[in-house]
Each structure stands twice: as structure tokens, then as C-alpha cells.
Amino acid sequence: MSFRFGVLGAGRISNKFCDAVARIDGAEVAAIASKSMERAQAFAAANAIPKAYDDYVRMIEEVKPDAVYIGVTTNAHYELVMLCLELGVPILCEKPMFTDMEQAKTALAKAAEKQVFLMEAMWSRFLPAIKKAKQWVDEGRIGNPTSSNLTIANLMNKDPEDRFYSAALGGGSAYDLGVYGYDITTFILGDISIDQVEEYSIWSNTGVDIENHVVMRYPNTIATFDSSFISVMDERLIICGDDGMLIVPFSHYTTEAFLYDSKRNLVEHFKDEETVNGFVYEIMEAMRCIREGKLESTVITHRDTIASTLLYDKVNAHKPVN
16 A cells, blocks of 8 residues: 655755655655645645645645644644654655754653654655765774764744745754755764754844854764854765775765775765665654654664754853844
8 A cells, every 4th residue: 555645835945855765666645735725825836735624634634644744934844744753644754854953852751751753854864875974884894983073054044934034934054054964974983972063153133143163072083063044165975084084075965975085086986876875764663663664763763863962051051142
């Protein structure tokens, strides 16, 4: 039987999700729901979705999807997660799933109580090139990791009404970009206590962080990442060890990874020539987990989600007082 998704939110990211579902055998988007019926109908027509709604609850109750994908703006993630949990429908929610630890703890407790699958859509962890980089580190191909640096930047629209610079819509560099730096680094190098993390941010006059520099002090490795709305950066991940190094360009949507020996000679080049839409991997993971009756993924766990919210809390604790 086909696995049927319902989509909440008719924005750009939901278009990419629908394209990915269309590439998976045995999966379909059965319905779209938006606050605007006009937007929902236009989205349905553009993505060949049979049903459109302007009411989230009615869509879930009438369509009874196998899972929902939440693709609305960040500020509404928690509210819709709690709604879907109450209705007992499995959830794949766009990152960042929550904006602070209190939201995460409350929602994850509700998911446990209701025995409902809940997963943050951290698609980069599933990319073949990222998995290859992790494999190289785990196999000791660069020796013992000693330093790591990840850079990620997009020059975002500075319009205060745009979601990136709007505090009301859950804007900010940490939520939009820093989450990749944190989740990719910890995926490859391992979990870290928030007490071993330091962060420094630049803030806009709209009340959101627009550049972050984060230092993660592992026992034998110093890992850093930079995320920015205002800087032009050479976007890549570089992990150095005592016997080599690896480089992953554009790590959050990468298709390549390069492995070098201790003399900086290129010894292996991984190139992903199959992936067209990287969302397919997280979607297939959610489908697998739900079909197997699991409540969380082992690739992006509930613990991982809580850890990222602790970082957001640390960033927001330093927000300037006007």
C-alpha cells in the first residue's frame, strides 16, 4: 500500500518535499493544508495533490494520512507539532523543529505519552557525502581528529518582514543555518555537552542573530562552525587529524567529499552522482521508522533535537537588550 503524507504549509520548502516524495516508490502526498485555501489549491494544482484544505485539523481527520510533514515558518512549528501529536499522527517537521529547550521537552514528553513518531527533518545527516565523511573519520582514515571547522552562509533579504530577519516568524542565523553546523559536526564527531560549547553572535536591529561563531571543545578536538546572513564565506567542512584531513564543500547540501593523507595528497574523492533531491533520504527514514512502529529515528534522535535547542537557548541568552 502507498504511504500517504499530508503536508502542512504551502511554502517553498514544501514544494521540495513534494518533489522528493514523487521520487519514492510507494509514497504519495495525499493532501495539502494551508491557512489560505487559495494558496492550498494553487499548491495542490502545481504538485498534483488530490485534496486541498484551509484547515489543518479537518485535513488530518478526513484524509487520515500515514504521516504529516510540517513545512510552515519556524514560529509555528511547535504549535503544529503539538496539534498533530494530540491527533495521533506521525510527524516529520522541518528544522528547527523547536526554538527552545522548553518547547522540545514538552513536545517530546507528549510524543512519548501518545506513542507517536516524531522526527526533525535534518536532511543533511542523510546525504551520502556526509555519511562518507563520517565513515572516513570512524575508520581512522585521518587518524585522530584534532580540529574541525564548518562554514555556512547565505546573504539573506534584510527586509524585516521577511522570515529570515523577522523575530516574530522565528528568524535568525542560528535557527536557519547554525542548526546545520551543529548537527553535521555532532553527527560526524559525536555528542557534546552544551557546557563545552561557546558561542558569539552579531545581532540585527530587528532582534535576530545574523552571524554566529561557535566553539565546541571535545576532549581531543576543537570544532568550530560559523553561520551567517551577512558574510560571504567559502562554504565547506574541513576536519583535520594527525594522519590526514577531509574536506566537504557546501556541507549542508553536498554531493562530494575529499580525503587527503598526511602529506596533503588526495587519496579518495567521493562523488554522489545519483541524488537529485536530498530530501528523499529523510523521508524514506521516516517511512521506515513509522512502518516498523518506532517512535524516533536513530540518525536524528530526540536527544539530538534537544541538544540543538540548548544551543539556541545559549545564543538567545546573549540577545542584546534594547
